[in-house]
Amino acid sequence: MICPICGKEFTPRRSIQKYCSYECRRYANRHGANDVRPEKSSTAPVIREFRCLKCKKLVKVRDRSDGRMKFCSQHCEKLYWKHSKKVKAATVYREFTCKECGKVVAVTDPLDRRRIFCCRQCRIRWFSRRSAEK
Incomplete structure (x- = not known):
């Protein structure tokens, strides 16, 4: 097999080995040679x-x-x-409709991905209604 980085011929020790040495593998990882899809x-x-x-x-x-x-x-x-x-x-910008009242809410906090209610009161009303149905 031929190393794609240095061109040296080598015998692979593993079935998935692509490079002749640690240095060539490291060079490929650092310089994006493994990014080719x-x-x-x-x-x-x-x-x-x-x-x-x-x-x-x-x-x-x-x-x-x-x-x-x-x-x-x-x-x-x-x-x-x-x-x-x-x-x-x-800045993350996402709009959603409140599950309880239907109000459209804009979210700009990047950590706020799962929010589905506009406020705490809507969340409590929705869950209390769901538990009453059961």
Whole structure:
């Protein structure tokens, strides 16, 4: 087998070994050589679409096994978190309708993902009504 980084021929010790040495494997990980994914055909349906937080590139995910959600590559993710102290958090904006009263509520807190009621009173009324039905 031939090492894709240095071009040296080697005999792999494991069935999944791609690189001849630790140094070549480390180089590949640091420089994004492992980020290369075979592209799905352009006719395959887009599962999700997002902009990379680091380079702002539009990413269209077509493969279910592709777990990318925020970054286009490992390289962009590493750079983003390496310099994250200098980057302001992106403002999250989400609207939802209260399950109890139907009021439309806008949420900008990035940690507030699961909220489904506009206030504490609506939550209590909804749960008390549900328990009375049972």
